[in-house]
Amino acid sequence: MKNLTPLINTSLSKELQALLYLLGYCSQQGSFKVYAVGGFVRDLLLGQENRDIDLVVEGSAAEFAKSLLKVMPGTLRSYERFGTATLTLTNGIVFDMVTARKEFYAAPGALPAVEQSTLKNDLFRRDFTINTMACALNPGEFGMFFDYFGGREDLERGLIRVLYKLSFVDDPLRIIRAIRFEQRFGFDIEADSLSLMNKAIRNRLWEKVSNERLYNEVRLVFREPKPLKVLTRFNELNLFKEIFPRLLFTPQVKERLQQLEYALAKFKPEAGSCNYTLLFLSALFYDLEERDINFLCHLMRLKRKERLALLSIRANVPSVLRQLKTETVGPASLYALFKELPEEGQLLTIALASEPRIREQVMYYREHLRGRKPFVTGKDLLEAGMKPGPVFNRILSKLHEAVLEGKVKNKEEELKLVSLLMKATGEQSAEK
Numbered sequence: 001m002k003n004l005t006p007l008i009n010t011s012l013s014k015e016l017q018a019l020l021y022l023l024g025y026c027s028q029q030g031s032f033k034v035y036a037v038g039g040f041v042r043d044l045l046l047g048q049e050n051r052d053i054d055l056v057v058e059g060s061a062a063e064f065a066k067s068l069l070k071v072m073p074g075t076l077r078s079y080e081r082f083g084t085a086t087l088t089l090t091n092g093i094v095f096d097m098v099t100a101r102k103e104f105y106a107a108p109g110a111l112p113a114v115e116q117s118t119l120k121n122d123l124f125r126r127d128f129t130i131n132t133m134a135c136a137l138n139p140g141e142f143g144m145f146f147d148y149f150g151g152r153e154d155l156e157r158g159l160i161r162v163l164y165k166l167s168f169v170d171d172p173l174r175i176i177r178a179i180r181f182e183q184r185f186g187f188d189i190e191a192d193s194l195s196l197m198n199k200a201i202r203n204r205l206w207e208k209v210s211n212e213r214l215y216n217e218v219r220l221v222f223r224e225p226k227p228l229k230v231l232t233r234f235n236e237l238n239l240f241k242e243i244f245p246r247l248l249f250t251p252q253v254k255e256r257l258q259q260l261e262y263a264l265a266k267f268k269p270e271a272g273s274c275n276y277t278l279l280f281l282s283a284l285f286y287d288l289e290e291r292d293i294n295f296l297c298h299l300m301r302l303k304r305k306e307r308l309a310l311l312s313i314r315a316n317v318p319s320v321l322r323q324l325k326t327e328t329v330g331p332a333s334l335y336a337l338f339k340e341l342p343e344e345g346q347l348l349t350i351a352l353a354s355e356p357r358i359r360e361q362v363m364y365y366r367e368h369l370r371g372r373k374p375f376v377t378g379k380d381l382l383e384a385g386m387k388p389g390p391v392f393n394r395i396l397s398k399l400h401e402a403v404l405e406g407k408v409k410n411k412e413e414e415l416k417l418v419s420l421l422m423k424a425t426g427e428q429s430a431e432k
């Protein structure tokens, strides 16, 4: 196939098609040459839409990105030193742009060859052949397909292949990436690449990469549709214990991850509401001692907030599950059980629930209790002349409980209850 336009027109949403044509138009206006490359082209050929679009810009990625901002609302981050820019549109589509520097060595009378080699040079630095295909976006050649390294054939044969022998040495993170793509697409790592990868693993090459970069790559595993498959493969290749020291890949750990994947397939969290790294780590770390969790959080360069969330999940989910299994809990107590538990802890509770009844209680909390607040607020109490303090807080929480239990149903009933509570506390304090 020489031109991808028919594929673009049939397998992408109208929204994305329009954006690609607009990119082409903008590139021409600014005399840039722009190509869609990498994962976007790979997924296009697989008939999948990827809203993360990698672009190679001949000229300047930062300048091109700036010119796009005039016609597409979004947030731009440019790293001029690296020649890269990321434009995140308000509709969630992301353009990752990289400058392919024009080379000014003499190539008499062969301008196209120089231009092509610019793109080719950029693509040669990429991880696997399936990620090296490009599609021109400039109007004159829109859709033209470039495949210098046999990416199309490997994609059709289902092979993950590095471009050159020292690829894993140059960037050991490609070990993690190869396994991630292998498991995501159900592909094989091509035989020579696999033996290079095994050698890289034996030589512990990831040790030359900073922990920050290493674990940023590892975090991507948890955004895969089936992280368990990737982690199982890590284990087969002797990588799991290197990436997660002090953590054993036991049948129980696998079982929990499996339960989590089932639950996620059924109860899809709202976009942006869930930190998938935290969610999967909370299942992985479920049996660990606090000091081992702290150790791994430090190793993985997790943020303090993430570490505290993991510790809270580890401390609370097992007891929440026990309690929900043994008693029927009323709305106010259900609220109290979950209100401090991070979102990921709630999802883990759903995943690990041994009976539908337990899952239903968590869902009930999430759907009916979590957002239910009294109409009467602290401000109303202040206006009624109450002074802030312990009694004030107790009245507010009693009121909240009554709302959760359905004992008061509107502002009028709430106000009545508040005045009863005020009287009662007045009597009590008078008695003291």
Ligand code: ATP
Pocket: 037, 038, 039, 040, 050, 052, 054, 125, 126, 127, 128, 131, 132, 171, 173, 174, 177
């Ligand atoms: P995904 O579908 O997971 O987003 P992707 O291929 O788009 O897959 P990204 O991490 O977004 O992956 O990277 C974009 C492109 O950058 C890749 O397609 C690849 O060409 C290149 N790339 C990313 N990481 C590396 C690396 N470590 N070495 C070489 N090339 C890389």
